[in-house]
Amino acid sequence: MATKRRTPGDATPFLPERFSLPKLREASRDCRGCDLYLAATQTVFGEGSSRARVVFVGEQPGDSEDLQGRPFVGPAGRVFDDALAAAGVERTETYVTNAVKHFSFEPRGKARLHKRPRVGEVRACSPWLRAELAVVKPDVLVLLGAVAAQSVWGPAFRVTKERGVVKSGELAAAIIATHHPSAVLRAPDSETRKQVFDELVADLRAVKKLLGP
Numbered sequence: 001m002a003t004k005r006r007t008p009g010d011a012t013p014f015l016p017e018r019f020s021l022p023k024l025r026e027a028s029r030d031c032r033g034c035d036l037y038l039a040a041t042q043t044v045f046g047e048g049s050s051r052a053r054v055v056f057v058g059e060q061p062g063d064s065e066d067l068q069g070r071p072f073v074g075p076a077g078r079v080f081d082d083a084l085a086a087a088g089v090e091r092t093e094t095y096v097t098n099a100v101k102h103f104s105f106e107p108r109g110k111a112r113l114h115k116r117p118r119v120g121e122v123r124a125c126s127p128w129l130r131a132e133l134a135v136v137k138p139d140v141l142v143l144l145g146a147v148a149a150q151s152v153w154g155p156a157f158r159v160t161k162e163r164g165v166v167k168s169g170e171l172a173a174a175i176i177a178t179h180h181p182s183a184v185l186r187a188p189d190s191e192t193r194k195q196v197f198d199e200l201v202a203d204l205r206a207v208k209k210l211l212g213p
Helices: 021-028 063-068 075-087 119-136 146-153 182-186 190-211
Strands: 054-058 094-098 105-108 111-114 140-144 166-169 172-178
Touching (some): 021 119, 054 146, 063 075, 075 190, 140 190
Parallel strands (some): 054 094, 054 140
Antiparallel strands (some): 105 111
C-alpha cells in the first residue's frame, strides 16, 4: 500500500503502488478516502475483464450491491442486463463499475434509501475509477447517469442535453453518456418507462456499433 500522508477527501493514499485489477480490488477494501465507508457494509469494486473494450460507469452501489459486494446486481442491474441484451451487448465482455465505491444512503426504519453522493465524495473516489480505466484502457467509456457523467466532464454537464453524444478524452477514445438504468425505474408511468428504456437501448446499440465486429 502507498504510504503517502492522507489528504482529507482523497483516496489516492490507499491505492497500491502498482496497478492491476486484483491489486486495486484488494486495496479498495481498506479505503478511507471519505466517510461513506463508516456506514456501508463493504467496498463494491468494479467487475469484469481487464481486456474489456467497453467500460460502464454508474453512480454508486445500491442496497443489493452493498450487501453482495458486486456492481449492478439489484433492480437497476436487472434493467441494465435487459438493456444490454436488447442492444446485443454481452455483459461478460464488459467492465462495470461505479464512480463511488461505497453505498450512500439514509436510514428509514429498517430500509436504507439511496442518497445521492456528494461532490466531495465523488471527487475522493475518483482515483479508483481512473486507476481502473488505466488498467482496462477501454475503447469506449459509457457514463450511466448524471453523477458518472459529471465525475468525468464536470458539474456543468447535463445528460438530458448531451445524452448519446460521442466525445473523446484522455480516459477513452470514445466517451458517451446515457441514462442510468435506475431512471427507468423512477419514471412516473409505463409510457415514460418505455421511452427511457428505449433511449438507453438506442445508446447501447450505438456503443456496439462503435466497438465494431
